[in-house]
Amino acid sequence: MWERLRDKRMADKIVTAEEAASWIEDGMTIGLSGFTRAGDAKAVPLALVERVKKENKPFGVNVYTGASLGSDVDAVMAEAGIVKKRLPFQADPVMRKKINDGSMAFVDQHLSHTAELIRQGAMDAIDYAIVEAVAITEDGMIIPATSVGNSNIFVDYAKHVIIELNLAQTAELEGIHDIYTPEVQGEREPIPLTRVDQRMGTAGIVVDFDKIKGIVLTSQLDSPSTIVEPDAETAEIAAHLIAFLREEVKAGRLPENLAPLQSGVGSVANAVFNGFLDSEFTDLTVYSEVLQDAVFDLLDAGKISFASGCSITLTADKMQYVSENFAKYRDKLLLRPQEITNHPEIIRRLGLIAINTAIEADIYGNVNSTNVLGSKMMNGIGGSGDFARNARLSIFVTKSIAKGGKVSSIVPFSSHVDHTEHDVDIIVTEQGLADLRGLAPRERALKIIENCAHPMYREQLKAYYEEALTRGGHTPHVLEKAFSWHVRYAQEGTMLEKKAAVV
């Protein structure tokens, strides 16, 4: 243990998870480490739930994180009803249910914004930062585990800090973090990052010794991701995208090793990255938030030369393999705070190719990534907006239909808009790819319908568009029918019109 807890002054601060949890009071705000199941605080939040259950008194806290948590922490906290407000991202079915029945408040925030809002003092101040670490250095610096997320800003601004020192995570993680925190706005210098593999910060989070209230020793690994293997459709999406990128290289708009790649979470995004395995592209770089399985497959295959992210989120087998063989990845990886991985300044400077996932897109290119049928929260916008607005190429991928064809992912009007038509360059489905750059709305509509919609919905979309044209306008719509597809799905269980269903 002492090779992990190298600052001997800290010895007196070791406490049990139960004792640390006893410090958290009703009405407080806690900032938990964790980004897409990686590097999350596990022991203290779970001990807190147990304590509250035993006490059986009204209790609620605001919970800020990097992104989604693993180890059922979100599920258990939501189930116990102790979360008053949660931000900036979650991906848990139990929590989703509470958010959608209105019993829990959720702020769906651009992931790069949380740090700025905390710095500005524009949200409830953090009482306790609870962050996972793999080591505490001789001079008291916190070495995060498999994610950085918002931990640096939580530690900076919290009144107290609790460290969960995880002895089961590989100690080899030390050395892959680059912690850089921008100054307050108005006094800020340009962020000195011009290359994906560049270091500019410290190896860990610098913390005021007196702020550390407790250190809890833990030994639980991250919970594995549940990515579904690529299927025929996601492989087709990848093939369309790679063919497009090939043409961009031929046209001289991209270099042969492309530009730094970003990809969102989920099965589709992972499958798209998998598509690079069989492609001619090499010497690729990644500047993303989540590093999923496919990134490590591409590193192994020698296709990716360097990957910068904010968390490492892997399936069970991959996690074991990567942990046991971490030495071979160490000089090809960096983990940074999410404020930096998702920073508009850097995304624009590096000229990223951003690949994110849509729930639905409309005929003009507005994308919904969050609210099913316009109102039911799925996970959250995550970093997709940070990247889409600022990338060199903003790409959205989705299967053309969902729910066995009862839902078309291309609709007349997106029932919720996360990414406006102004932020969407390319839409790809298994049917094909629509390059929307430089196209006016009326040019976009036909391209999206022809290239991306499923054949079973194409005529129905064309009929809507033709009727819309009779009303005129820059972005023609039949407003009273714009959401009729969603209404039909809610009432009849399918977006397909009856006459079309018979054909």
Ligand code: 0RQ
């Ligand atoms: O539901 O599992 O109940 O069948 O949505 O859909 O096709 O499995 O896709 O796993 O890639 O997730 C957008 C949710 C896609 C995800 C989203 C239903 C579908 C299924 C999942 P079932 P798939 P994926 C990084 C960047 C957030 C934004 C982002 C996501 C379920 O990628 O949360 O990219 N992104 N952030 O059946 C109704 C439709 C539907 C639909 C799909 N049109 N209507 N349901 N589904 N399309 C994240 C971070 O920054 C951390």
